[in-house]
Amino acid sequence: IIGISFTVSLRAVLFAAPFALICAFMLAYTRFPGRRFLISIFNTALSIPAVVVGLTLYMLLSRVGPLGDLRLLFTQEAMIIGQIILCFPILVAMGHSALQASDRRVWETALTLGATPPRAIFTIIHETRFGLTAALVAAFGRIIAEVGSSMMVGGNILNHTRNIPTAIALETSKGSFAQGIAL
Numbered sequence: 753i754i755g756i757s758f759t760v761s762l763r764a765v766l767f768a769a770p771f772a773l774i775c776a777f778m779l780a781y782t783r784f785p786g787r788r789f790l791i792s793i794f795n796t797a798l799s800i801p802a803v804v805v806g807l808t809l810y811m812l813l814s815r816v817g818p819l820g821d822l823r824l825l826f827t828q829e830a831m832i833i834g835q836i837i838l839c840f841p842i843l844v845a846m847g848h849s850a851l852q853a854s855d856r857r858v859w860e861t862a863l864t865l866g867a868t869p870p871r872a873i874f875t876i877i878h879e880t881r882f883g884l885t886a887a888l889v890a891a892f893g894r895i896i897a898e899v900g901s902s903m904m905v906g907g908n909i910l911n912h913t914r915n916i917p918t919a920i921a922l923e924t925s926k927g928s929f930a931q932g933i934a935l
Contacts, residue, residue: 850883
C-alpha cells in the first residue's frame with residue numbers, strides 16, 4: 753500500500769513537473785495575448801476537487817467513454833493521470849509565483865554574459881530553487897493524500913491500486929479505526 757502510494761505519486765509529479773515548470777517560466781518571463789487569462793485559469797484550477805477529476809476521468813476511461821478502448825480504468829496509470837491533473841495547476845501557479853518574484857536582471861545578465869537560453873533558464877531555476885522546491889513538495893503533498901480521484905479511477909484493488917488514503921477510507925468505513933489510524 754505504501755509502495756503503491758509513493759510510486760504512483762512520485763511518477764505523477766515527475767511527469768508533470770517539467771511541463772508545468774516550462775509553462776510557469778513562459779507565464780513569468782514572456783508577454784503574449786491571453787497570458788493573464790491563463791494565469792487566472794491555473795489559479796482557479798487549484799480549487800478543483802479531486803472527486804470531480806476522478807469522476808470526469810471515470811467517464812472518459814469507462815468502457816462506454818471515448819477513451820474506454822485504452823483499458824486504463826482501475827489501473828495505476830489511471831491514478832497517475834488523475835494525480836497529474838491535480839498537481840499540474842499547483843506546480844504552474846506556485847512555480848509562476850516563485851519565478852515572478854525572482855529578479856529579471858538575472859535573466860538579462862546571464863544572456864549578456866553569453867549564456868545560451870537553456871543555461872540562462874537553469875540559472876534562474878537555481879536562483880528560485882527554494883520556491884520551486886516548495887511547489888514540488890506542495891504538489892506531492894496534495895496528490896499523495898487525495899482519495900477522490902484514486903478511489904474513482906483506481907478502484908481500491910488490493911495489491912494493485914490500493915494506496916494509503918484509499919486504504920484508510922476503507923478501514924475506517926469498516927469500523928477499524930485503529931487500523932485506519934495506523935495507516
